[in-house]
Amino acid sequence: MPNKFDFAKLTNIEELSFNKSLRSFYEQGLSATIRENIQNALDAGQQNPEPTVVTITVDQIEQTEIPGMAQLKKHIEVLRSGNHYGSEAVKHIQNSLKRSIIPIMTIEDENTTGLTGADVESKETNGNNTYYAYAYQRGMHPEDKNLEHEKTRGGSHGIGKIANNAASDINLMFFANCDEQGIQHLGGNIQLIEHTLENQSYRSTGYFTIMRNGKHIPFKNTQTHPHFKKETRGLKNIIPFFRNEYYELSNLNVEIIKDVIDNFFWAILERNLEVKFKIKDEDLVYLNDNTIFDFVKDSKYYPTDIAELKTNFTPLYLQTLKEVESEELIVKSINDVYKFELFFNYDERISKGRVALLRNIGMKIEDFGATGVKSRPFNGVLIGGLKEDNYLKTLENESHTAISKDHINDPNENRNATRFINNLNKEIRARVMKEIERNTPTDGAIDTGDLFYHADITFNKGLSENTSKHALSTGELRKQIKEKEKRASREDKGGQQENNNNEKPRRSRKPRIVKPSDEMDSTEEIYIPTDYVNRVVTQNYEVIWIDLSWINQSFDFSTCNLKMNVIDGIGTEHSNQLDFTENFVNVTDYNITKAYKFDKYIIRDIAVRDQKVALKIKIRETYNKTLKFSYKLEVTNDLR
Helix, strand or coil: CCCCEEEECCCCEEEEEEEHHHHHHHHHCCHHHHEEEEEEEEHEEEEEEECCEEEEEEEEHHHHHHCCCCHHHHHHCCHHHCHHHHHHHHHHHHHHCCCCCCEEEEEEEECCCCCCCCCCCCCCCCCCCCHHHHHHHHCCCCCCHHHHHHHCCCCCCCCCCCCHHHHEEECCCEEEECCCCCEEEEEEEEEECEEHHHHHHHEEEECCCCEECCEEECCCCEEEHHHHHCCEEEEEEECCCCCCHHHHHHHHHHHHHHHHHHHHHHHHHHEEEEEEEEEEECCEEEECCCCCCHHHHHCCCCCCHHHHHHCCHHHHHHHHHHHCCCEEEEEEECCCEECCCCEEEEECCCCCCEEEEEECCCCCEECCCCCCCCCEEEEEEECCCHHHHHHHHHHCCCCCEEEEECCCHHHHCCCHHHHHHHHHHHHHHHHHHHHHHHCCCCCCCCCHHHHHHHHHHHHHHHHHCCCCCCEEECCCEEEEEECCCCCCCCCCCCCCCCCCCCCCCCCCCCCCEEEEEECCCEEEEEECCCEEEEECCCCCEEEEEEEEECCCCCCCCEEEEEEEECCCCCEEEEECCCCCHHHEEEEEEECCCCCECCCCEEEEEEEEEEEEEEEEEECCCCCCCCCCEEEEECCCCCCC
């Protein structure tokens, strides 16, 4: 029986575009492919007491070693697309065939069940024939008869296997399977577009199989090349034409190892997963619960300074799991109550607060950023029991990278999911604010007398300069104005340039202009030195007084906008970090009843009176009162 691909015949072509999931997984990068394969391996190994072992290999191979390649070339050469994206993809696939030596990736699992039912000529996919579902169907997730086991399995949408096609320059993948009886089969598929070859139209997907009486019959694995063989129970996914852009990465081994740790650190720590890497000419590398911290502490893989962990939080998650005990976090939906284990760590060195949402198989769903506390110094890991895990599974998107309500069509379930996600945000935010209050004591723990006294005399001074005093006389109210002491002019001093104390007179200065604003050509930003800003924070309000008298008189403006940039513990300035809409209730003028509009990062059209800005801001409970700021004004005056 010749090894070839079967393309279903069509009477005419209707679809001239590629499977949309290909583009989706390709845009997620190599991480999506690794994630899908290891998740499937963990699913297949859960009932084995031994850890699931996965071996990831990247190598090169002769194109002629690929089964069915001569036949595939004929189908690829006739491809024509009906749109720009498709035409570019077709050109890329056709050009890839010109290489005689091609990259290849294999992902092989051990201590797993592998696929079952390859020798059963039945299309049943109720858990008895996982081979048929994996090899020939999209959107099919065969459910395990063991309901408790099914709840914890990672897969749910049944499209993840196309991630392997997306990692190939010609959308080609194979899989070698060895079942419980030691019977070995080789399957695969290629994702093209509908096309015509020798006056016959064909469907877009070609399967590495033979059709008999309308049924797919898998090939027995008779391949001799080691990359296509699988002789122990389990599954090996094979990706020929491994994308050249991945293969040529100078740090490919680092990226692959990080992808595994980032997504499956919990499974590794729980001793449910071990991974071996053989990347190009590198030595064999072992990743398990004993070595994972060695990778995390290595600057080749992750920053070693906590303050630098702003996009990848894996070292923080491992630190949290290592240093703290779990606590209970209860999250309610409309219909139910879910109890999670929360590992929570508060550390002032952390610049971005995230919580790792985990599934029971040991896979991270996402770095969850709770609304209102994304820039707070904390880190957390959240994992639930079977009930919680099963519900999170229903909220996952197709790529298992986030929880969402958007894919839920039932109105009641959509509302239920919305309530759950909103309450998850609320409970995490409350836990963070509780820790902030604990680490920032108030209500007598700090003597604020000097602070408020200083604020009082500052504001009184400002008020005294802008208002007149009134005194009661006999039977009438009269205005009393204190005369200012007159200073001698330069002429009266006889041209002396210095005062009696030999001090130079204070000059007005030009403002430090930071940059033109992106919003309009006539708007510019002025940095305000902290010496000219007074700030007072109470239980419900923050008051800001900005003195602009130091600015040269030629810089005259009656209104301005205000930006407040966060200053971290080491003095680094961060723009667009504090969302005003999440932290402020309203902003008003301190001296008069006037409300100011504000958006996420700017307070707009603030009145400037007597070269002063005075704001009274009502703050929300979630506002971090310990933050330090730099201040920039946006003005529309011609400052040149």
